[in-house]
Amino acid sequence: MTSATGPAAMSSASTRAPSRRASLGQRIWTQRADYLYVLPALVVMLIVIAYPVYYTIELSFFKTPTSLQLKDKIFVGLENYTTILTSGSFWQVTWQTLIWTFFSTLFAFLLGLGAALALHGEFVGRGVLRALLLIPWVVSAVAASYVWKWLYHSDFGAIGALLVQLGLTDQPINFIDNRSTALASLIVVNVWKEFSFAMIMLMAGLQTVPEQLLRAARVDGASPWQRFWHVTFPHLAGVSTVTVLLLTVQNFNSFIIPWIMTGGGPAGASDIWITQIYQLAFGRQRWGVAAAYSVLLFLIMMVLGYFYVRALTRGDDARAGA
Amino acid sequence: MTNMQGRHRRPGSPLRRQVFAYSIALAATVPLLSSTAFAQAVDVSKWSPDYIRSIAGTETFDTAGQCGSVVPNDYSGRVSYWYTGPFEADPQIAHDQDKAFWEAFKAAYPNIQTDVQSITYNELLDKFRTALLGNAAPMVVRLQILGGVEFAAKGYLNPLKPEDVGYASADFWPGALKSVTWEGESYGIPTNNETMGFIWNAKIFADAGLDPEKPPATWDDVVAYSKQIHDKLGIAGYGLVAKQNAGNTPFRFMPEVWAYGGGALDEASANPTYETVEINSEGTKKALQTAVDMYVRDKSVPTSALTNTQAENQAPFIAGQLAMMIAHPAEYAKMLDLASKATGADKEMADAVVENMRYGLIPEGPARRAVVFGGSNIHVVQPEYVEGGQVDEQAVKALICMWTSPEWSTKLSWVGSNPGHLGGFKTEWMKERLDTIKFLDVTTSMLPNGIPFPVLPEAPEIMNIIVPDMLQNALTGAMTVDEAADDAAQKIEALRGGGL
Numbered sequence: 001m002t003s004a005t006g007p008a009a010m011s012s013a014s015t016r017a018p019s020r021r022a023s024l025g026q027r028i029w030t031q032r033a034d035y036l037y038v039l040p041a042l043v044v045m046l047i048v049i050a051y052p053v054y055y056t057i058e059l060s061f062f063k064t065p066t067s068l069q070l071k072d073k074i075f076v077g078l079e080n081y082t083t084i085l086t087s088g089s090f091w092q093v094t095w096q097t098l099i100w101t102f103f104s105t106l107f108a109f110l111l112g113l114g115a116a117l118a119l120h121g122e123f124v125g126r127g128v129l130r131a132l133l134l135i136p137w138v139v140s141a142v143a144a145s146y147v148w149k150w151l152y153h154s155d156f157g158a159i160g161a162l163l164v165q166l167g168l169t170d171q172p173i174n175f176i177d178n179r180s181t182a183l184a185s186l187i188v189v190n191v192w193k194e195f196s197f198a199m200i201m202l203m204a205g206l207q208t209v210p211e212q213l214l215r216a217a218r219v220d221g222a223s224p225w226q227r228f229w230h231v232t233f234p235h236l237a238g239v240s241t242v243t244v245l246l247l248t249v250q251n252f253n254s255f256i257i258p259w260i261m262t263g264g265g266p267a268g269a270s271d272i273w274i275t276q277i278y279q280l281a282f283g284r285q286r287w288g289v290a291a292a293y294s295v296l297l298f299l300i301m302m303v304l305g306y307f308y309v310r311a312l313t314r315g316d317d318a319r320a321g322a
Numbered sequence: 323m324t325n326m327q328g329r330h331r332r333p334g335s336p337l338r339r340q341v342f343a344y345s346i347a348l349a350a351t352v353p354l355l356s357s358t359a360f361a362q363a364v365d366v367s368k369w370s371p372d373y374i375r376s377i378a379g380t381e382t383f384d385t386a387g388q389c390g391s392v393v394p395n396d397y398s399g400r401v402s403y404w405y406t407g408p409f410e411a412d413p414q415i416a417h418d419q420d421k422a423f424w425e426a427f428k429a430a431y432p433n434i435q436t437d438v439q440s441i442t443y444n445e446l447l448d449k450f451r452t453a454l455l456g457n458a459a460p461m462v463v464r465l466q467i468l469g470g471v472e473f474a475a476k477g478y479l480n481p482l483k484p485e486d487v488g489y490a491s492a493d494f495w496p497g498a499l500k501s502v503t504w505e506g507e508s509y510g511i512p513t514n515n516e517t518m519g520f521i522w523n524a525k526i527f528a529d530a531g532l533d534p535e536k537p538p539a540t541w542d543d544v545v546a547y548s549k550q551i552h553d554k555l556g557i558a559g560y561g562l563v564a565k566q567n568a569g570n571t572p573f574r575f576m577p578e579v580w581a582y583g584g585g586a587l588d589e590a591s592a593n594p595t596y597e598t599v600e601i602n603s604e605g606t607k608k609a610l611q612t613a614v615d616m617y618v619r620d621k622s623v624p625t626s627a628l629t630n631t632q633a634e635n636q637a638p639f640i641a642g643q644l645a646m647m648i649a650h651p652a653e654y655a656k657m658l659d660l661a662s663k664a665t666g667a668d669k670e671m672a673d674a675v676v677e678n679m680r681y682g683l684i685p686e687g688p689a690r691r692a693v694v695f696g697g698s699n700i701h702v703v704q705p706e707y708v709e710g711g712q713v714d715e716q717a718v719k720a721l722i723c724m725w726t727s728p729e730w731s732t733k734l735s736w737v738g739s740n741p742g743h744l745g746g747f748k749t750e751w752m753k754e755r756l757d758t759i760k761f762l763d764v765t766t767s768m769l770p771n772g773i774p775f776p777v778l779p780e781a782p783e784i785m786n787i788i789v790p791d792m793l794q795n796a797l798t799g800a801m802t803v804d805e806a807a808d809d810a811a812q813k814i815e816a817l818r819g820g821g822l
Contacts (some may be wrong), residue, residue, distance in 0.1 A: 066779040067475040070455060154625035155558070156638070177628040179798045265566040266628040267794040282448070283567055284783050 053298070059291035066285050073288065080292035089268065089276075096183060097272040100190075100258075101251040107191040108247055109240070112198020117228075119199070120206045137196035145260035148189045152176050152261075176262050179269040186258050186270055190251065198243050205239030206232070238311065245308040249301060273297055364744050369770045371763035379753030383745065385730065386430035389723035392488040398433035399717035402709065404450065405464035406698075407440030412737070413655065419733045427724050434717045454478050458709045461718050464513055464700045464725075467501050467774065468781050473701070474502075474509035475779040480702040480713070483508040487723040493744050497695040501774045511726050512742035514735035515697035517768035518573065519761065520685065521653060522646035523639070525678040530554045530645070537646070537682035541578050544646070544685055545612050545620070551645045552622035560616060561635040561647030562623035564793040570631040572775070572785040573694045574648045575793060579609040580773055581687025586784050586814065589776045590692065596776050599818075601792065602804075602811035605689060610796050610803045617797045628794060636660065640672050648684060651765040652738035681761035683768060695772030697739060700725060740766055780817050788813045 028035055060080055062073035084090050119130050136144070151158050152175040160172025175185040209232050217227045233240075255274045258264060264271035264279065271279075273293065281290035364377065386395065408416035420440075427436070439460070441449055447469055453459040454473070465473075473479050482502075484491050489511075491499055498512035524534035530551040538544045548559025563574045580590045584605025587596045600606060616623045624630060624638065636653075638644040640660045650656075657679060661672035684693050700722055705713045724730055728745030732752050735741060737759065746752055756762055775781045792810035795801040801809060 066472065066783070069476045069478070149629070154629075156626075156643075172625075174625055177625055179800060262629060263566045263568070265794055267791070267798040267800040269798070279567065279787070283787055 056291045056294050056298070059288055060295045062288045062291075064285065064287040070287065076288070080289045081296075083289060084292055084296070089271075092268065093271050093273060093276050096270065097252065099183060100187060100254070100272050101248060103187050104190040104194065104251045104254070105244060105247040107187070108194040109198050109244055111191060111195035112200075112243070113202050113236075113240075115195065115199040116202035116206060117232075119203060133199060134196050136193050137200075139193075141193060141256040142260060144189070144193055145257050148192075148257075149176070149261045152185055154178075176270075177266055179266055182262055182266060182270045186261060189261065190254065190257055193257065194247060194250070198247065201239055201243040201246075202236060205236045208239075209235040238314070241311040242308065245304055245311060249304050249308070252297070252300065252304070364747065366770050369767055371767045374747060374752075374763050374766050375756055377748050378756055379748070379750045381728075381745065381748035383728045383749065385724060385727045386426070388488060388727065389430060389720060392723050393431070393716045393720040395430055396433060397431060397716050397720060399714040400435040400437070401462060401714055401717040401721050402437040402460035403462045403464075403721060404439045404441055404446065404460045405700075406443045406446055409440075409442060415736050419736050423724070423730055423734060426730070427721065430724060431717075431720050434720060436721075453709075454703075454707045457707050457711070459703045459707045461708050461713045462700060462702055462721055464698050465510075467498075467512075467515075467695070467697045467699060468777070468785075470502055470510050470699050470701050471504055471777050471781065472779045474504040474507075478704055478707055479509045480704055481507050482510055482700075482702050482722075484511050484726070487511065487719050487726065489723075489726065489743065494742060495695070495744070495769065495772070497772050497774045498697060498699070498742060501695070501697075501777055502699050502701075503777060510699035510701040511722060513698050513700050513726055513731055514739040514742045515695065515769065515772070516651055516735070516739040517693040517695060517765060517772045518577075518648050518650055518684065519681045519765040519768055520646065520683060521639075521649040522680050522682070523642065523644075523675055523678050524680050525674065526551060526555065526557070526642065526645040534678075535680070537680070538685050541581055541609070541612055541685050541687050545615055545622075547646070548616050548622040549620040552620060557642075558624045558638065558644045559622040559646065561630075561632075561639065561644050562613060562616060562627040563630050563632055563635065564613070564617075564627045564790060564797055565629055565631050566790045566794060567786055568631050568790065569786055570633075571790040571793065573696070574632070575609070575613070575789060576694055576773075576775070576785070577648065577684050577692045578612065578687065579606050580692035581685070581690060582606070582608040583687070583689030584609055586789065587776050587778075590690070590773050594776070596778055599811050599814050601788075601814055602807040605687075607803055607807050609687075610792065610807060613793060614796050614803060618799070628797060640664075640675050641668070642671055642675050649681075650738065651740075651759075651762060654679065654681070654760050655737060681764040683764070684771070691771045692773050693768045693771050695769075695774040697742060699742075740769070783817060784814055788817070 022030070059073070061075060061077055063076045063079070064070060064073045068074075115133055119126055119133070150156075152160075154160070154172060154174045154177045157172060157175070159175070160169075163169045164172060174181065176182050213231050214227055217231050222230065253274055254272070255278065258270050258272055258275050259278065262270045264275040274297070277290050277293045277297065280286045280293060365373070389395075408420050424436070424438070427434075437460070443466070446463075446465065450459060450463055450465070450473075459478075470479065484494060484499075491508075494512050495515055498515050499508065502508055502510035502512065520537055522537055527536075527547075528534040530547075531554060532547060532550065538547045544560055551557065551559035563570050565571055576586070579585060582605040583590075584603045584607070585591075585600040586606075588594045588598050588600055589596065617627060624635070624644070626634065632647075632650075635644060635647050636656060637660075639647065640657055654676075657672075657676050661669065661676045664672040684691060686692075702713065702718055702722075705711055725734070726743055728741060728743045728749050729751065731741035731743045732746035732749050732755070736755060741747060741749075741752070775785050778784075788810050791813075792806045795809060796803050796806040800806075
């Protein structure tokens with residue numbers, strides 16, 4: 001096999017490089033070989049992603065009564081969407097979803113950042129500590145949920161027993177059987193599970209901070225906080241954006257922890273969009289309404305996905321424009 | 323159903339085959355008649371632990387011969403079947419009986435090929451639903467007692483009644499037959515039926531100043547006993563279960579609702595129409611109030627009741643931290659199993675609890691004594707939804723006849739249930755079960771008090787979602803008892819009207 005290198009290859013590449021003013025069709029034609037290479041993957045994606053998306057959108061316009069087969073579904077237009085948006089539980093669940101997503105993302109990011117900064121310096125046992133802190137991320141979410149459910153258990157939980165033994169409370173705290181504490185308790189578990197991911201991302205980001213800049217700032221008399229705020233953090237902006245977006249998407253779609261630990265209860269106090277969709281689809285067989293809910297969730301994910309791709313390709317655009 | 327398409331009998335002269343068939347039919351008539359007559363002889367009004375013991379082992383059955391009169395034993399064909407068979411956690415006897423059935427079926431029908439899948443309880447419904455959408459379902463499926471009505475209503479199932487496989491409807495519990503009936507047509511045959519009992523720890527009762535051998539007679543007594551136990555010993559009295567989206571919750575709460583004269587619809591009445599919503603009736607509210615009294619006022623039940631299923635009550639019970647609960651017939655075996663796995667001081671405690679474990683009837687209320695009528699039914703799928711598009715009617719009948727026979731409906735429900743065919747109660751195997759499974763007679767004697775959940779496609783949602791939601795709304799204080807009951811009534815009305 002030969003490879004084209006040197007001026008000839010560069011010339012060929014420049015000939016193939018599409019003009020920025022070229023139409024999409026021309027650009028595709030010019031780069032037809034590249035598109036052919038990715039065609040098999042595109043076909044697979046169309047089958048496993050595009051068709052389910054299309055079917056979900058189609059289903060969202062139909063009513064699926066429990067007594068009818070799915071093929072006998074009834075066209076109701078936008079009724080499923082209006083049913084969702086006008087139901088009292090929708091806004092409660094949406095509010096809980098926003099709280100869940102916001103605080104899970106915020107604390108996972110802050111904890112991950114703190115851990116990444118702590119592990120960035122050289123000290124004895126750094127490798128061991130890094131491995132230990134990675135454990136929550138690698139543990140199965142299902143297993144973790146069951147363990148935490150027992151730790152939180154309102155009658156025999158280890159946390160409650162410890163607090164009683166330490167004399168901090170008279171009786172075990174009711175973490176997940178109480179409407180006012182259930183969601184917060186689940187957020188703690190979620191943060192514990194996710195902060196390692198943020199830590200890994202930010203540790204990678206910290207490798208890109210130029211050491212000479214930090215040394216120069218130190219020579220100029222900058223305090224540790226000033227060095228972090230004016231030198232380190234600006235270099236982490238890109239990776240932080242990506243991390244926050246990924247955490248947000250993950251939390252918006254998070255299902256395992258709330259479902260296993262509380263099933264959305266008590267009395268709906270920890271119900272979020274994804275548990276609600278699951279319940280509608282598989283618990284109540286309201287496929288149409290669940291599909292409409294999923295379409296709404298999909299739209300939100302698309303918006304987040306757009307920002308994610310923008311954050312990822314920001315550097316590419318800048319280089320392309322240069 | 324298609325019949326015999328593409329199927330071939332063994333070669334043989336017509337005369338010889340006819341003589342053989344007539345003699346089989348003649349031989350089979352006697353047990354069939356005896357079976358029907360025997361069903362009338364079982365006096366349900368006498369149903370009690372003593373009566374159950376008195377009839378056990380008084381009748382013998384020739385299963386292969388009987389089914390041979392329905393489908394000749396030399397029939398050649400194929401049947402596909404999905405059911406929940408024994409899994410790793412089940413005792414060895416369940417595995418042995420399952421294996422023995424397939425060997426017996428092969429011996430009775432050597433020319434019928436079987437394509438069998440055993441699927442876990444939680445996966446079967448979803449897998450069956452998916453297979454139906456793709457026309458890849460099995461010919462025969464066994465589903466939990468209310469699983470079938472959804473599929474019957476949607477037109478997936480073939481009509482099927484006991485008479486189709488040589489039995490009489492009188493051979494089965496009326497409640498069980500009700501659970502397979504949709505719009506006046508029968509779509510299945512009961513394979514096994516069970517009811518739960520009430521278990522308590524006699525030592526805890528004694529320590530709390532209660533009569534250790536006397537269970538609470540009424541639900542009001544349960545509330546009082548639970549409070550007394552909690553106040554004196556600081557442990558949970560009654561094992562309330564109120565988890566959302568969990569079948570355990572209605573199985574333990576509805577008996578109380580029915581006892582107070584309430585219901586979700588009118589399922590507790592003699593001839594239910596399922597037209598009237600009774601979840602906000604006075605009876606239901608009274609039952610809901612007792613739950614609130616125990617959870618909120620007395621704090622005499624586990625705080626974790628809102629996230630507990632029955633499985634989470636087993637550990638505190640075996641640890642002597644919970645005094646009483648509604649329990650499955652297999653609960654005693656489960657407790658023995660837990661005790662056998664315990665070590666050191668825990669084992670001592672667990673053994674003591676098993677020793678002090680007592681079974682009794684579920685308490686009664688002002689209206690009645692009630693329990694959920696549980697079990698499973700066997701169904702035949704419409705050919706167009708079956709893989710290959712055909713149902714071999716004869717092979718299907720042969721399998722169902724064997725499975726629902728007095729012999730196999732007893733053996734296949736060995737540990738955790740009871741035979742669907744009432745003839746099973748007269749078999750020697752029932753006698754053996756009674757001799758080897760402690761307290762089986764007590765839970766079995768609850769059967770006449772069994773009330774099936776409403777036979778509606780919406781029943782799973784009403785029981786597994788709306789009822790637990792109502793309980794949680796009241797127990798957490800999110801709503802008052804009246805508000806929670808009215809909210810549940812509105813949800814059922816909306817559900818019946820096709821709303822969200």
